[in-house]
Amino acid sequence: MSLATSPASHPADGRCPAGEDPAKRRQILDGARRAFVRMGFDAASMNDVTRESGVSKSTLYVYFRSKEELFAALIGEERDRYFSEVEALLVDAEHPQETLTRFGERLAKLVMCPEAMHAKRTVIAVASRMPQLGRDFYRHGPQRGLALLTAYLDKACEAGTLAIEDRALAAAQFIELATAGSLRRRFFDDEVPEASEAEIRAIVASGVRLFMAGYGARA
Structure with missing residues (x-):
């Protein structure tokens, strides 16, 4: 049987x-x-x-x-939802400006939502005595996100719509641009209101303009 x-x-x-x-x-x-x-x-x-x-x-x-195992399971759930959403956005290599705008706005909303900010603060607070938790958080979260965006930039460069030598560095730069001046403040001040749609759109639009000015394909 x-x-x-x-x-x-x-x-x-x-x-x-x-x-x-x-x-x-x-x-x-x-x-x-x-x-x-x-x-x-x-x-x-x-x-x-x-x-x-x-x-x-x-x-x-x-x-x-243990509660560490519980916390890891909660983070894993949020991470799976995040990647299922953003992966679907990084498919159109022919139009990187529009694609990166959609991706950047969703990225900013997800990483700066109250639940995500609470998880990040918690990991930072306990990482010195639970280093494996910190390493796992980075490897399965931010590092995976960087790899996903780098793969998209590879496709856009192959399609001739972007011109980038170091795609991994460019991916890291874009992620910083998408939350510039907003994420860091929220790390340290938990009384800052949740980022508004207008604030996120403005930050991402500016970041995309800078990114395309530096890495857009030249005719």
């Missing part, structure tokens, strides 16, 4: 095996997010997560062994 049809894989009562119920996992993650936002990552305990999520401690530990 294969695993796909074994009784162990499909209990007679229809319940999910321990640690595999998506609804219960969702319930725990939502509770953890509330606890981390309300109390801060360092101050929040697994007991706080159980109270916020409404599950027993034994159930919590079936799904997640």
